[in-house]
Amino acid sequence: MEVASYMIDKASTITVVGSSEMPYQNTLGREVGKITMMMLLEKGVRFYMNDQVMEIKGVNGQVKEVVLKSGNVITADVLIVGIGSIPNSEYLQGTKIKMNSKNFVVVDKFMQTNVPDVFCAGDLASFPLAVAKNQLVNIGHWQMAQAQGRIAALNMLKKTTELTSVPYYWTVLLSRTIRYAGRQTDQHSGLSSCPSLYVCNWTRIREAFIDACCPRAAHKTNQSLTLPM
Numbered sequence: 069m070e071v072a073s074y075m076i077d078k079a080s081t082i083t084v085v086g087s088s089e090m091p092y093q094n095t096l097g098r099e100v101g102k103i104t105m106m107m108l109l110e111k112g113v114r115f116y117m118n119d120q121v122m123e124i125k126g127v128n129g130q131v132k133e134v135v136l137k138s139g140n141v142i143t144a145d146v147l148i149v150g151i152g153s154i155p156n157s158e159y160l161q162g163t164k165i166k167m168n169s170k171n172f173v174v175v176d177k178f179m180q181t182n183v184p185d186v187f188c189a190g191d192l193a194s195f196p197l198a199v200a201k202n203q204l205v206n207i208g209h210w211q212m213a214q215a216q217g218r219i220a221a222l223n224m225l226k227k228t229t230e231l232t233s234v235p236y237y238w239t240v241l242l243s244r245t246i247r248y249a250g251r252q253t254d255q256h257s258g259l260s261s262c263p264s265l266y267v268c269n270w271t272r273i274r275e276a277f278i279d280a281c282c283p284r285a286a287h288k289t290n291q292s293l294t295l296p297m
């Protein structure tokens with residue numbers, strides 16, 4: 069979405085293909101997904117959601133067409149693929165350090181692994197999230213990596229300190245800032261209109277609000293969304 073937003077005045081056509089119904093659905097929720105999708109739709113970006121790339125056709129190493137699972141074929145000369153991330157933890161295989169099934173290192177609220185005096189913080193850590201009833205999660209954001217690094221350091225120094233940090237994330241789309249604090253749940257409520265977007269989604273309170281968003285997009289979230297396919 070950020071790349072699509074940045075390319076709006078640079079590319080002749082822009083198409084976003086996503087496997088979920090809405091962009092950001094699993095991270096920021098459906099309502100933010102819908103608003104941001106409307107913002108980009110209004111700028112001419114095309115969306116193929118609930119779809120997948122099945123084949124990339126090219127000539128001499130140059131992409132020409134992208135074939136989707138739905139059967140749609142998109143003409144393109146540049147394809148940007150968001151592949152996500154996986155933990156780089158192979159070097160820990162065979163050690164006593166406990167990892168989960170996805171190879172993230174499991175730590176407690178002090179960022180301590182199961183091995184004494186071995187700590188882990190940041191993207192590699194699967195940790196108990198205080199605002200999610202200490203559910204073990206992995207959150208790949210700068211804010212969380214920095215907070216965890218600090219907690220790990222304090223505990224290495226025997227200054228016993230728990231991680232209580234609330235996940236926080238921000239991004240920018242079409243000069244509008246999206247700020248997100250908390251953890252995504254399926255429940256969101258309360259939309260109003262303003263120039264940037266603030267989402268607060270506390271797992272316990274189960275409440276999300278957007279107190280500042282694109283007025284036209286916010287208005288349109290009350291309407292059914294028809295995708296141009």
Ligand SMILES: Cc1cc2nc3c(=O)[nH]c(=O)nc-3n(C[C@H](O)[C@H](O)[C@H](O)COP(=O)(O)OP(=O)(O)OC[C@H]3O[C@@H](n4cnc5c(N)ncnc54)[C@H](O)[C@@H]3O)c2cc1C
Nearest residue numbers: 156159189190191192207208209210211213236237238239
């Ligand atoms: C394209 C991209 C965009 C992002 N955008 C955002 C954003 O907008 N906002 C946000 O909050 N987060 C963003 N992130 C996530 C953010 O970058 C990470 O959450 C953060 O960098 C995690 O910090 P870290 O220290 O855990 O890991 P890293 O920053 O990945 O640092 C790990 C370091 O360990 C080194 N390393 C790896 N293996 C070994 C080894 N065996 N021995 C020695 N060193 C090793 C690596 O080279 C690296 O320097 C983005 C990530 C990417 C990839």
